Amino acid sequence: xxxxxxxxYWELIKNGILKENTIFKLALSLCPAIAVTTSLxxxxxxxxxxxxxxxxxxxTVSAMRKFIHQRIRLPxxxxxxxxWVTVVNLLMDAYVPDVxxxxxxxxxxxxxxxxxxxxxxxxxxKNRLTPSLFDGLGMGLGFLVALVFISIFxxxxxxxxxxxxxxxxxxPLLILVLPAGGFFAVGILxxxxxxxxxxxxxxxxAH
Amino acid sequence: MERSRDQNxxxxxxxxxxxxxxxxxxIVWSVNLAxxxxxxMGIYFFGPMAAAIIAVSITTAVLCxxxxxxxxxxxxxxxxxxxxxxxxLFGLTLPPSVPLYIPFVGSxxxxxxxxxxxxxxxxxxxxxxxxxxxxxxxxxxxxMTVWLEPTAAFVFIDAKTTATPLGILxxxxxxxxxxxxxxxxxxxxxxxxxxxxxxxxxxxVVALLMGAAFLLYRRYISWHIPVSFLSxxxxxxxxxxxxxxxxxxxxxxxxxxxxxxxxxxxxATDYVTSPSIRKGQIIFGIGCGFLxxxxxxxxxxxxxxxxxxxxxxxxxxxxxxxxxSNVFGAAERKGLLK
Amino acid sequence: xxxxxxxxxxxNLAVIYIAGGLIIALVHAATSPIRYHNKVVAEELALKxxxxxxxxxxxxxxxxIHEKDAKYFVAKKGEATIGYIVQSYGKGYSxxxxxxxxxxxxxxxxxxxxxxxxxxxGLGDEIEEDSFTxxxxxxxxxxxxxxxxxxxxxxxxxxxxxxxxRAVTDDAVRNGVKFIKATITGGGAGHVGx
Numbered sequence: 144x145x146x147x148x149x150x151x152y153w154e155l156i157k158n159g160i161l162k163e164n165t166i167f168k169l170a171l172s173l174c175p176a177i178a179v180t181t182s183l184x185x186x187x188x189x190x191x192x193x194x195x196x197x198x199x200x201x202x203t204v205s206a207m208r209k210f211i212h213q214r215i216r217l218p219x220x221x222x223x224x225x226x227w228v229t230v231v232n233l234l235m236d237a238y239v240p241d242v243x244x245x246x247x248x249x250x251x252x253x254x255x256x257x258x259x260x261x262x263x264x265x266x267x268x269k270n271r272l273t274p275s276l277f278d279g280l281g282m283g284l285g286f287l288v289a290l291v292f293i294s295i296f297x298x299x300x301x302x303x304x305x306x307x308x309x310x311x312x313x314x315p316l317l318i319l320v321l322p323a324g325g326f327f328a329v330g331i332l333x334x335x336x337x338x339x340x341x342x343x344x345x346x347x348x349a350h
Numbered sequence: 351m352e353r354s355r356d357q358n359x360x361x362x363x364x365x366x367x368x369x370x371x372x373x374x375x376x377i378v379w380s381v382n383l384a385x386x387x388x389x390x391m392g393i394y395f396f397g398p399m400a401a402a403i404i405a406v407s408i409t410t411a412v413l414c415x416x417x418x419x420x421x422x423x424x425x426x427x428x429x430x431x432x433x434x435x436x437x438x439l440f441g442l443t444l445p446p447s448v449p450l451y452i453p454f455v456g457s458x459x460x461x462x463x464x465x466x467x468x469x470x471x472x473x474x475x476x477x478x479x480x481x482x483x484x485x486x487x488x489x490x491x492x493x494m495t496v497w498l499e500p501t502a503a504f505v506f507i508d509a510k511t512t513a514t515p516l517g518i519l520x521x522x523x524x525x526x527x528x529x530x531x532x533x534x535x536x537x538x539x540x541x542x543x544x545x546x547x548x549x550x551x552x553x554x555v556v557a558l559l560m561g562a563a564f565l566l567y568r569r570y571i572s573w574h575i576p577v578s579f580l581s582x583x584x585x586x587x588x589x590x591x592x593x594x595x596x597x598x599x600x601x602x603x604x605x606x607x608x609x610x611x612x613x614x615x616x617x618a619t620d621y622v623t624s625p626s627i628r629k630g631q632i633i634f635g636i637g638c639g640f641l642x643x644x645x646x647x648x649x650x651x652x653x654x655x656x657x658x659x660x661x662x663x664x665x666x667x668x669x670x671x672x673x674x675s676n677v678f679g680a681a682e683r684k685g686l687l688k
Numbered sequence: 689x690x691x692x693x694x695x696x697x698x699x700n701l702a703v704i705y706i707a708g709g710l711i712i713a714l715v716h717a718a719t720s721p722i723r724y725h726n727k728v729v730a731e732e733l734a735l736k737x738x739x740x741x742x743x744x745x746x747x748x749x750x751x752x753i754h755e756k757d758a759k760y761f762v763a764k765k766g767e768a769t770i771g772y773i774v775q776s777y778g779k780g781y782s783x784x785x786x787x788x789x790x791x792x793x794x795x796x797x798x799x800x801x802x803x804x805x806x807x808x809x810g811l812g813d814e815i816e817e818d819s820f821t822x823x824x825x826x827x828x829x830x831x832x833x834x835x836x837x838x839x840x841x842x843x844x845x846x847x848x849x850x851x852x853x854r855a856v857t858d859d860a861v862r863n864g865v866k867f868i869k870a871t872i873t874g875g876g877a878g879h880v881g882x
Contacts, residue, residue, distance in 0.1 A: 181809065210703075214693070214697060222708060223704065229715075234719060301809075317488065320810065321808070491811050495848050
C-alpha cells in the first residue's frame with residue numbers, strides 16, 4: 144500500500160465504490176444504512192456527511208503522519224474523527240435543519256464507523272496527501288452511492304415518492320420504510336450489487 | 351435413486367422418530383387434506399372471493415417455487431405439496447375482502463424470501479406462510495384490517511364490513527360483543543361453526559378441529575405443541591383477560607376467536623420450524639401461548655398468534671439444543687464426581 | 689519509553705487538542721446565530737400559521753403534561769384577544785406526540801398542528817395530515833373523543849391507527865384544551881386529568 148503512487152487516483156476511487164464498498168462489500172455501518180434510508184433526502188445528506196468526514200480525516204492523518212507518535216496513533220485518530228464529526232454535526236444543524244432533525248443521531252454516530260478509523264490506520268497514515276484524499280473520497284463515495292441506492296429503493300417502493308414528490312401515487316409496499324423492510328432492502332440490493340460485480344469482475348480486462 | 355435418498359434425509363433431519371413407511375410427501379399432502387374442511391367453510395361463509403383468494407395464493411406459491419428452482423437449476427420439488435401447503439395456509443389467514451394482489455405478494459414473499467432463500471424445505475427458520483402474512487400485514491395495514499360479515503350464501507354481494515370479535519373485545523368490551531349475537535350460547539355456537547367475521551380459514555373451529563383430529567390420529571402431529579399452546583393461552587385469558595380484575599376473563603371466547611386454533615394445530619406444529627424434542631415442544635407451546643396473550647391483552651394488535659409463533663420460531667433451534675446438551679451435561683457431571 | 693517519546697506524545701496531544709478545539713470553536717461561532725435563528729423562526733412560523741389573523745402572539749406561561757414542559761400563548765389582534773395557543777403532548781403508539789393547539793375564545797379548537805411524532809410510518813403518522821387534524825376543528829373538550837365508527841360529532845379514528853388518533857385527540861388536544869380553559873377562566877393553573 145505504501146507505493147500507492149503506482150495506482151492511479153481513479154483506481155483509488157473505484158476501489159472505494161466497487162471493490163471495497165463499505166456497505167455492499169464489507170457489510171459495515173449497516174445500522175445507519177438502515178436507519179436513515181427511509182427517504183432519499185436523508186440518505187443523501189448522511190452520505191455527504193460521511194464523505195466529508197472520511198476525506199477530512201484522511202487528509203488530517205496523512206498530513207500529520209510523520210509527526211504522530213506510534214504509541215498514541217489510535218487515540219489521535221479518534222480525536223481527529225470526533226473533531227470532524229462535531230464540525231459536520233454543527234454545519235448540518237445550521238444549514239439543513241429539517242434533515243438534521245431526523246438523522247442527527249446517526250451523524251454523531253459516524254464517530255464509531257469502523258470504516259473511517261480503518262482507512263485512517265491502513266491508508267492515510269502510510270500515504271501522502273493526494274492519494275489519501277482520493278482514497279477518502281472513494282470510500283466516502285462508496286458509502287454515499289450505497290445509501291442513495293438503498294434510499295431510492297425504499298422511498299420509491301415504500302412511500303411511492305422520490306424526494307417527497309409522488310411518483311406512484313400510492314404506498315405500494317409500506318414495509319420497506321419500516322426497519323424490518325430496511326433489512327430486506329439492504330439484503331436485496333447487496334445481492335444485486337454482488338451479482339453485477341461478479342459479472343463485471345469476471346470480464347477480461349477488469350480488476 | 352437420488353430422489354428417495356433426498357426424501358429420507360428430509361425425514362431424518364426434521365423429525366427424529368422412525369416412520370419409515372411415511373414420506374414427507376405423504377405427510378404434507380395429508381395436512382393439505384386436513385385443511386380442506388376449513389377452506390370449504392371459509393368459501394361457504396365468505397363467498398366466491400374467498401375461493402379466488404385461496405386459488406391465487408396456492409397458484410402463486412407453486413409457480414414461485416417452480417420458477418425459483420428452475421432459474422437456479424435446482425431439482426423442482428413442487429410435487430412434495432409443501433408449496434401448496436404454504437399457499438393454502440397463507441390464503442386461509444387472509445381477510446376475505448383483500449384485493450387479489452395481496453395473496454400474490456404474500457405467497458411470493460413466503461416462498462422466495464422466507465423459504466427458498468434459506469435453502470428450501472427443511473432449512474427455513476421461520477414458518478413461510480406466517481412470514482408472508484406478516485409481510486402483507488405490515489405492508490398493507492389498512493386492507494388487512496377490513497373484515498366482512500359472513501354471508502353464508504355463495505353469491506357476489508357487497509358484504510357489510512365490521513370488526514372481528516377480538517377487535518370488539520379489545521376496543522369495546524365483552525358487553526358489546528354479546529349485544530351482537532344476543533346470548534352466550536349464540537355467540538359460542540356462531541364462533542364454533544365459523545359464522546363470524548375473521549380470516550378466511552380461521553373462523554370455523556369445528557372444521558379445523560376435524561382436520562386436527564385426523565392429523566393427530568395419523569400421528570402426523572403430536573399433541574404437545576397444540577395442547578401446551580392452547581392451555582397456556584386459555585389460562586392467561588382466564589386470569590388476566592377479564593375487565594373486573596383477576597380470574598374474570600373468558601378463556602373459551604379467547605380460544606374460539608382469532609386464528610389461535612388454526613395456528614396452534616397447523617402452523618406451530620410445522621416440523622421444520624418447531625422443536626423436535628417433546629419437552630422442547632411443550633416449552634415452545636407455552637411460549638407461543640404466552641406471547642399470543644401478551645399481544646392480545648397488552649399489545650397494539652387485537653390478534654397476536656402470528657408474531658407469537660414467528661418469535662418462538664427463532665428459539666426453536668436453541669430450545670432443541672438446550673435439551674440435548676442437558677443430557678450430555680448430566681453424564682459429564684456424573685463422570686466428574688467419580 | 690524515553691523522555692523524548694513522552695515529549696513527543698505530549699506535543700501530539702497538545703497540537704490536536706488546540707487545533708481541533710480552534711476549528712470546532714470557529715465553526716460553532718459561525719453557525720450558532722444560524723442555528724438559533726432556525727429554531728426561533730420555526731417556532732414563530734408554527735405559531736403564526738395556527739392563528740393567521742393574529743398580529744401579536746405572547747407567551748403566557750409554562751405547564752407540564754406527561755412530565756414534559758409545554759408552553760401556552762395568547763393570540764391578539766390589536767388589543768383584542770382572539771384566541772389561545774397551547775402546546776401539549778399525547779402518549780402515542782411509539783412516541784410522545786408534540787402538538788400545538790389553537791383555540792378560540794370559547795375554547796373550541798381552531799387548528800391543530802403536530803410538531804413532532806415518531807408514530808408508525810404510513811399508519812400512525814397520518815395524524816400529521818390535514819385530513820385528520822381538520823376533524824378536530826370546531827370541537828370543544830367534550831367532543832374531543834375518538835370513535836372507531838363513522839362520526840362527525842366526535843372524531844373518527846384513522847383506520848388501523850386508533851392508538852395514534854386517540855393519543856392526539858383524547859390525550860394531547862383534549863387535555864390541552866381543558867388546561868387552557870381552566871387556566872384562563874379560573875385565573876390560575878387549573879387541574880387537568882391524568
